[in-house]
Amino acid sequence: MPSTTAPAAPVVDGAPAPRTLAEAAALTRSPAFAGNTGGRFGDHGGAILPPPLVEPMAEVAAAYEEARHDEEFFAEYSRLLREVVGRPSPITSADRLSDQLGGARILLKREDLNHTGAHKINHTIGEALLAKRMGKRTLIAETGAGQHGVALATAAALVGLECEIHMGAVDVAKQRPNVVRMRLLGAKVVAVETGQATLKEAVDSAFDVYAADPERYLFAIGSVVGPAPFPDMVRDFQSVVGRESRAQHLAAHGRLPGAVIACVGGGSNAIGAFAAYLEDEEVRLIGVEPGGQGDEPGRHAATMTFGRPGMLHGMETLVLQDEDGEPGEVHSIASGLDYPGVGPQHVHLRELGRVEYAREGDEAVLDAFRLLSRTEGIIPALESAHALAHAIRIAPTLGRETHLLVNLSGRGDKDIDYVAEQIGMTGEADAFVR
């Protein structure tokens, strides 16, 4: 194979380089999943859809199943990750931070260095390539704070597709820079003014447009959530993160990290970071949810802790619910973690005893955000700062030989105004010469 089409991702030690997404994903799948079909993870997952969408979603699943085994598809996906996203992303050893804390050494997988500044581009490019392969004209999705919308609009421009992003009118007003970004990238932004005019209404609106013309659109889901095949497909696209980090850590240290730690909203960066390690029982895998401002309903978005079995967005999973069984109010300092559900595979991974879930609150997250900025010169996304806060919490209890690999899912440029306001930092100078 000419070097220009070689896969971007290093591989598990000793194994031949994967030629397809299926081969790459097989490196990352625990035998515990061998029996699963139709996107089911134990009692969770599935595809619970209104009748008009059953057939279109089955077509997406069939197209994905084909694409997974297609060498050209994987070569093109890998090429774009390399040439556009800038993969592989490095691992940075956070030595000044680790020295200050004492205890375990903290390492950072730098998804913040990706083009567009976060991990989301890893799967939106995959979704865009699948849409193109299926002969679709338009990628459609909802977005809350605009992160998924920007990543999708970028991927659409890259592969030459139209993009339509539905957004609550309240969010459009709040997220002006991302709205402008999406429009500059050529996407059509639709402001949804019905109901509360936020994310929930945007989901319904995008879904209605999709259901009316599934021939034209691919509904591109932004995490490992929604109906099958999305939890599998988005995981497989994101699994490049863990494949890389596993090979990088092995090459640099001759062994695996003691733990991999990632924040969990819907769960895509976490499952991508974990997948390659599922069979390495000596590696602890820790998902960190937004503990927000407290344990009362509405003050957090800790679905793994407080969710109850339910149905949301076409899947069976844990859902934060109010007394009437409706999806409950959520809060997090990080808008990307504000989701009342969670990817069904996470629920299953905890049942299998393979992944632990913790939570970190807004205050610890702000502290982690500031500490990393000062000690390492890296301003993390508030989402990623949840994982970091947990590493900071446990590092002092462990020995220096233990490596805690934190998935730094994104950069914090988007968060600086909000953080400055939270901590009372003004845009004034510190000193004046007059």
Ligand SMILES: *Cc1c(COP(=O)(O)O)cnc(C)c1O
């Ligand atoms: C969107 C986002 C998340 C949360 O999404 P997951 O699917 O849980 O990964 C985390 N970090 C960043 C930087 C994000 O933009």
